Amino acid sequence: MTNPQRFSIGPDGQRIALARWGEEDSRKPPALLMHGTGFVAEVWDDIGRLLASDYTVYAFDRRGHGESHKPAADRYHFLDFAEDVCIAVEALGLSDIYGIGHSAGATDLLLAAKLRPGRFSRLFVVEPTVMDPRAARAGGLSDFATGAVQSVLRRQPEFENAETVFQRYQAAPAFADWTTSSLKAYIQNGFAVQQDGRVRLRCTPEMESAMLRPIFEAMEQVYSGDARGNPFAGLSEIACPVRIAITEKSWPIYKEMASRAAALLPTASQWTFEGVGHCVGQEDPELLLDALRIFAARDR
Numbered sequence: 001m002t003n004p005q006r007f008s009i010g011p012d013g014q015r016i017a018l019a020r021w022g023e024e025d026s027r028k029p030p031a032l033l034m035h036g037t038g039f040v041a042e043v044w045d046d047i048g049r050l051l052a053s054d055y056t057v058y059a060f061d062r063r064g065h066g067e068s069h070k071p072a073a074d075r076y077h078f079l080d081f082a083e084d085v086c087i088a089v090e091a092l093g094l095s096d097i098y099g100i101g102h103s104a105g106a107t108d109l110l111l112a113a114k115l116r117p118g119r120f121s122r123l124f125v126v127e128p129t130v131m132d133p134r135a136a137r138a139g140g141l142s143d144f145a146t147g148a149v150q151s152v153l154r155r156q157p158e159f160e161n162a163e164t165v166f167q168r169y170q171a172a173p174a175f176a177d178w179t180t181s182s183l184k185a186y187i188q189n190g191f192a193v194q195q196d197g198r199v200r201l202r203c204t205p206e207m208e209s210a211m212l213r214p215i216f217e218a219m220e221q222v223y224s225g226d227a228r229g230n231p232f233a234g235l236s237e238i239a240c241p242v243r244i245a246i247t248e249k250s251w252p253i254y255k256e257m258a259s260r261a262a263a264l265l266p267t268a269s270q271w272t273f274e275g276v277g278h279c280v281g282q283e284d285p286e287l288l289l290d291a292l293r294i295f296a297a298r299d300r
Helices: 041-051 078-092 106-113 143-154 162-170 182-188 205-219 232-237 250-263 285-297
Strands: 007-008 016-021 029-032 056-061 097-102 120-126 191-193 200-201 241-245 269-273
Touching: 016 078, 016 191, 029 041, 029 106, 041 200, 041 285, 056 078, 056 241, 078 106, 097 106, 097 143, 097 162, 097 285, 106 232, 120 232, 120 285, 162 182, 162 191, 182 191, 200 205, 205 250, 232 250, 241 250, 241 285, 269 285
Parallel strands: 029 056, 029 097, 097 120, 120 241, 241 269
Antiparallel strands: 007 016, 016 056, 191 200
């Protein structure tokens, strides 16, 4: 199969950049893939190619990532991301969508399914970022979380070339288990080539730090939202089938947040991926694909 087709929707200041595997006018149902914080649409390339035999597959760069719009630091709340999903779904005229999301991208889909309940047929969410507003606590972030948010600002944003990035990232624990194709797809699309040939992160450390603050607030049960309030209570209104997946090797907080999601979504089913970590789609695409097909066959 050829590489996914790149296109965008919306005006420059609100542009959403997308990748599509398969033909736009296909009669196949749509699948919508949402990446986690710091990545781009093409980290799903292995999965997109595999799913394209059964679906027209879409993925997009979440705001602040890739070629999508880069709003101010106070516009990375959970509802901001979810509203982008709604805009894309409506602009593309999608319905009967199989939503597949990872980490904060999974949260985008959950909240979008609440905002646009008739658009999604089912959701498969891998370790979504979720707080339980019924157990919210007062106060701000812990010193640990504050340090984690600030530490991103020290991340190296620019490298000599793409091969240097690949060698550096391949040796890093966060990417050590990724497939070569997934890592190369991320580097090719997650970095912009500069005039001098150097490459620079499209999702800058400053933007990623702004995105991480609400995420850590949700992790620590202190997220209050913006003027629109806390959106997580609305998860109980999601009507379509949802499968919540965890991975054996991920951090305990991801399992804790999956438990919160299950408590808010009492009709949701649960799944465990053995032998892999948080980025299962980039570590073992076939393992994820098998789980996606099993869930898609349910109730049919």
